[in-house]
Amino acid sequence: MEPTLPTVKPTNTAFLYLNAKGKALIEQKGDKQNANLALRVRRDSIIWISASLVGVEGVRAVLTRDSVRVLNRLEREYFTGGYDYLSKLLNVPVTFDDMQALLLGDYLAAPSGTTPTVSTDDAGRQRVSYPQAGVVVERLLQGNTGRVQQLKVTDAGSKRNLTVDYTDFKPLEDQGNLPFAHALLVQAQQPTGVAAAAINYNKVNAGRERLSFPFAVPKGYKRMK
Template structure:
């Protein structure tokens, strides 16, 4: 399957790193909170506010440099919280790829090479070389706080401009999040592998109020995957975002004649 098209789609989910940035053990990735009130213990002191609208639609443009080749595409995103994430990537006025993520499945149509994939998240983990789950993709898309798993040593400190800095170690990786003081939204997520030169950073900016949602939404996202002197960057800029309780559709049908691929590298 053409990786560049799929990577552009995944950048829209905040997961557009194409180098191995943070290896973690299977099933041990950071948990994701969907509600501020759900946090307990030391996590209860974290002031992060999540974007928790039942539905989200967004349109924008994504740019990524993949193996030295710069790609630009239009992107459409639809989400039903905790249930489905739908992404369509347009290239030169035509849809190049469509993806539908649910908590237990991944489906992708690649119109450029007429292939179709249906399977689990192990494929995306292999493709991106970083652990990927539905809850992580949802949190990255929304810019939501990612909580430490049970038993992790959580540290709380002061971030820039009076905000909060939250960090915890996880299987040789330091997970750090900066939370704005003004709107209590996560403005930066950094994952750094200890003892190596590999790291992944996601910067959220241009927070704007969205009708139908209490928390502002980050209309700009920059993902930077670093390995030594090599840096792979991908940016996403939304031009239109809406939220609320209106039911959304997630059209996805395998085109006739498309070859089903296994997803093995």
């Protein structure tokens, strides 16, 4: 008889809309850049991100289930296409569901037909890993809350990986005091070095209040290749 796997006990967000504002410190190839960050989400439908430098918006992105649109005001160019763009940017294969879970700190179950490896440490934290689309996905869940504490995506063949650490958990009002990570550290390891983004939210609202997700390409902008 095969041993019974431990039951995974995650606690995910359940709100329809989320509106968050904060700051991001982006570091790549030794260069550091600070930006104001705004995030809007309609669950399972749209992710809207805006990054501003010195009060002027530099980049805006809108993700839907089947498309990626990016507006780069600094270079006066735009991109419209699929998730291969983000997969190349992050160096790991991603989908809309992957990005939504990453930004909200939610747990995604293993694909159908895939049996995850589950272990529990002395602190009650659960470590869950499984293969997906040629990479290994691993999540560490807090023992007391069931919230994701770390996400790691590893491509052993190319020595690339993506790690997201979630900290500064604070309860969200009107959401049953659900703990939500107000700080994220995203690190992308690749053969050429490490790119990182430290995100700290100072305001997070979640509920059923409708949000807008504007995106328009100004005249004269060139399409990114």
